[in-house]
Amino acid sequence: MRKYGAKEGAFMAAAFLALAVLGAMTSCSLGEAVYFLAVLALLFSAALYDGVHGRIPTIVPVALSALSFGAALFACGPLPSERVFGFCFGLFVPLLVRVLWLHSRREEGLGMGDIKLLAALGLLCGVGVVAVLILGSVFFAVESLVLRQRELPFAPALCLAAAGVLLL
Numbered sequence: 001m002r003k004y005g006a007k008e009g010a011f012m013a014a015a016f017l018a019l020a021v022l023g024a025m026t027s028c029s030l031g032e033a034v035y036f037l038a039v040l041a042l043l044f045s046a047a048l049y050d051g052v053h054g055r056i057p058t059i060v061p062v063a064l065s066a067l068s069f070g071a072a073l074f075a076c077g078p079l080p081s082e083r084v085f086g087f088c089f090g091l092f093v094p095l096l097v098r099v100l101w102l103h104s105r106r107e108e109g110l111g112m113g114d115i116k117l118l119a120a121l122g123l124l125c126g127v128g129v130v131a132v133l134i135l136g137s138v139f140f141a142v143e144s145l146v147l148r149q150r151e152l153p154f155a156p157a158l159c160l161a162a163a164g165v166l167l168l
Contacts, residue, residue, distance in 0.1 A: 004051030056113030078126025090122025
C-alpha cells in the first residue's frame with residue numbers, strides 16, 4: 001500500500017482546516033461548533049494516521065461512537081432510529097464487500113479499520129452514511145486516478161466525505 005507523503009498530508013490538513021472554519025462559522029451554537037470541531041479532529045487524525053501508517057487506530061471509531069451517543073443525549077443530529085440504520089448499514093455492507101472480495105480474489109480489499117470507521121460514521125451521520133460511502137468512493141476513485149495508484153488508504157476519502165456530509 002502506498003503511504004502518504006508531505007504533499008498529501010498538507011493537502012489533507014488544508015481541506016480539513018477549510019471544513020473546520022466553515023463548520024464553526026455555520027454552527028448555531030457554541031456547543032454545536034465544539035461538537036463539529038471534535039468530530040473533525042478525530043476524522044483528520046484517522047485520515048492522517050491511515051495515510052501514513054496504513055491502519056486506523058481502534059480508539060478513533062470508539063471516540064466517534066462516544067461523541068455520537070453524547071450528541072444523541074442532547075437531541076442533536078439524526079434520530080436514534082436513523083443512527084441504528086446508519087450503524088447497521090455502515091457495518092454490514094462493507095463487511096459483505098470484504099467477505100465477497102476476499103472469497104473471490106483471495107486478497108484483502110477492505111480492512112477492518114475501515115469497516116469499524118464506517119460503523120462509527122453510521123452512528124454519527126445516521127442515514128447520511130449512504131452518502132458518505134458513495135461520496136467517499138468517488139473521492140477515492142479521483143485520488144487513485146490523480147496519483148495513478150491502485151492500492152491507497154480508504155480512510156482519508158471516507159473522512160473527507162463524512163466531514164462534508166456533516167457540514168451539510
